[in-house]
Amino acid sequence: MAVEGKGDDSPQQPGLTRQALVRAALRVLEREGVGGLSMRRLASELGVKAPSLYWHVRNKEELLDLLTDELMADAQAPPREGDWREQLREYCVRYRRHLLGKRDAAKVVAGRLVPGPHLLRLMEDQLGRLREAGFADADAAMINYLLGAFVQGFVLQELGPLSASEAMGADRREVATAAGEQLRRLPPETFPHLVALAGDLTGPSMEARFSFALERVLDGLSTLLEQSSGVREEGTSHE
Amino acid sequence: MAVEGKGDDSPQQPGLTRQALVRAALRVLEREGVGGLSMRRLASELGVKAPSLYWHVRNKEELLDLLTDELMADAQAPPREGDWREQLREYCVRYRRHLLGKRDAAKVVAGRLVPGPHLLRLMEDQLGRLREAGFADADAAMINYLLGAFVQGFVLQELGPLSASEAMGADRREVATAAGEQLRRLPPETFPHLVALAGDLTGPSMEARFSFALERVLDGLSTLLEQSSGVREEGTSHE
DNA sequence: ACCTGAACACCGTTCAAGT
């Protein structure tokens, strides 16, 4: 009757696997959002009672750590086309899209530094491209961290409602223009810049804000690369 | 007997003010952390029962919005010394220190876009400096958003335990070197870069990561400023 | 106008007990 032999070192399948647990958590997250992802709901998704989960996982934190890496399972590295800048841009654009594509993914991933297998795969690939581009090892490591923190932080901002006036009700465009009106009505003698820039502050879409920020970061990396290769050419290297 | 007349439009003081509520929330946050900040505990801090709070505040979300702005109450803009780059750097360094100085502040503030009075004050100041530095209005608005998202996102990463192995137990230095060992033990044929850069990836302190990232962003802003002022000088402006 | 009691529908986690 036990048809599906996995072939590895588990003699009888235990009904619940860590893998099954994490995949179920992903389904619950997609369906209910991060607020609805409780140990109890996850248990019922698996046809089991909540305390059972604690046999497979130390606590909810560990579950979220596992889930964090699972969220990276189908993240794609960009094609190796174009220069390093084009490739890094594509990395960030894809990572953002990936996080936005899975419900509340950024809220799970946000403050979590988990070196799971899927993340390691992506890091390995990105570090390789950074070194090929000519970045020093120490810089490549820093840049890898920087880009991750940058995109995650950005998408996290993007997930929350644009303002206090909320996700319940009006769409982003309306909320933004309302916020613009509010800024314009401020006393101009104490807030001249906010009044003058009301449109500039509330107008741009999140897309636009992200790509603006991304281009600034990429410019900064360009500068670093020029500086360090400049040093290598004209510097006092012991070569 | 009602000694403390506020003088404004509140005839009898209602025992609970929104202000008192928010200040109490700040004390609870400092004492118990974000996980300990519940409506019930906040109520007991105020010598009142939980349902009372809902007279003053729509729900916990609104409370957190108010708290977010209160967290900015004593944030200091840097002195107007040095060039724009020095001032923006100091802005970010101070903002980071400010967030790190209040327990779990970044976790409250993170995905929350609340244009409260204290934030508006800082925005007004920063936008002024950006315009004086020569940034175009649209750019100044974008940069203001970028820097906020950048610092908040960064500090949020910094707050979580450095790795899964946890806040409970070993300090950051130990965890970092342990993570380094783990990377070094990876199969070098599939993870050559991770193995080679193990030390670079796990060595740097959060201080170092932050200031590296910050200098890159500032470099990026320099490039933007040069480009746009270049365009203004040699461009086809209708001046 | 402002506060409370009681209740609803939940949480994460532990632990003795079952198989």
Next chain:
DNA sequence: ACCTGAACACCGTTCAAGT
């Protein structure tokens, strides 16, 4: 080895009722 019942100590929020 793996799962459950029962319990502990909590949550956010509503709502009739009190003053």
